[in-house]
Amino acid sequence: MKRSGHEEFLRANPVIDHDHPAVREKALALAEGCTGDVEIAQACFTFVRDGIRHSWDYKANPVTLSASAVLEHTTVWCFAKSHLIAAPFRANGIPAGLCYQRLKPRRYRPHFLPARF
Numbered sequence: 001m002k003r004s005g006h007e008e009f010l011r012a013n014p015v016i017d018h019d020h021p022a023v024r025e026k027a028l029a030l031a032e033g034c035t036g037d038v039e040i041a042q043a044c045f046t047f048v049r050d051g052i053r054h055s056w057d058y059k060a061n062p063v064t065l066s067a068s069a070v071l072e073h074t075t076v077w078c079f080a081k082s083h084l085i086a087a088p089f090r091a092n093g094i095p096a097g098l099c100y101q102r103l104k105p106r107r108y109r110p111h112f113l114p115a116r117f
Contacts, residue, residue, distance in 0.1 A: 009095035015083050018091035020068035027088030037094050044088045048081050 012019040018027060030043040053060070053075040060075040070080045082098055089096035096113035 006095035009097050010090050010093065012090065013056075015066055016087045016090060017066045017068050018087040020066070022071050022090075023067050023084075023087050024091055025070060027091035030088050031092045040092050041089060041094060044085055044092075048085045052081055053080060054081065054086060062108060089091075 017023060021078045026047075027044075030047055031040045034043060051074070052070060054077070062073045062075055064070050064073050064076045064080045065083065067084045068078075070076050070084040076084075086096040086098060
């Protein structure tokens, strides 16, 4: 479902590459059986939260950027996880962008989050 005025937040790009065949296939699978945007968003979030490992937690260091690379490597940094959450949102017609916050445990560190519009 396309929403007027949100075209920029539905478009594929090199980072949120929901037009990549693997991302598109995963997006459609995540939406299967869902009755609306909220259920689709929950399915996408849960998949990435539980199925994609954070590099810091696993002491791994693949540096990925695009949503398709995240699907391929499955252990990534937070910014890349947010790209994979946004991609199936967009593939399913849910406008999505990115937010950034600064965390200050000992020093400022950026943290990345997806945003649904």
